[in-house]
Amino acid sequence: MPISADHVIEVFNNATEENHLCSKRQNQVVYLPNEGEVWMTGDMHDHRRNFDKLIKAADLANNPQRHIVLHELIHGDRIDANGCDGSWETLYKAAELKCDYPSQVHFLLANHDLAQIHGEGIMKGGMSVCEAFNAGLKRDFTDRYTSVSVAISEFLLSLPLAIRTGNALFFCHSLPTDNDVANFDFTVFDRALTGADYRRRTGPVYQLIWGRNITPAAVDKFADALGVSIIITGHQPQDTGFAINGSRHLIVASDHNQGVFVQIDLSETYDMPKLARQIKKYAALQL
């Protein structure tokens, strides 16, 4: 084991603190300035090649005006013969990056994070991805795995729900279903959260990060309620890397070889055709 449990716990604890202390954050939302740029990604699911390409290309040290948004980093395809998933490592690399560039690296809470915190079963290929994740922690941290697991849960709970930009864009992991948009509790973004907010089906956090298949008409309602022009999410798998769901909702995926991300100038105003031209393929990046 090349990285000690103590070091991993320290990094997750520091990144948790950075998430809470972020000067751009108010309650559950991070507000980006109207200058510089942001690179918005989709679900990563331990796709290490795309992750490494993104970080290399972003070159945050030499581009202090650049922000990156990461979400759903855990639960990947790299399962060993004993059913262990080592995706904690990608989450750890992202936490390290947050510690190194706290004002440039931002996260969004995703449903797989919540499932991992609650130990809920998301099944994939007949096995629970949460159990596979825990098995990976046990494999790599043996008797310290519980402490590492606690540090990871605290880190995941510290992730904001959304990011807003000065040019009226809104990023979150997913959007509620049409049915849930009608009665959605929009105050969830602007206050402290309680246990009820995470509750299955009825909680607004649950509805936001688990919802699927919203229609463009419901996107309009959601975006209008927030006063934003276009929403970018991940969550729904996209074989070609992205989907344009009407004129105000772009869905991107970063977890496979056709994956994409979006390079956005924070000082520009976007409509959907202009935003779609900013979609970049990881395949076009060099490692």
Ligand SMILES: [Mn+2]
């Ligand atoms: Mn998801």
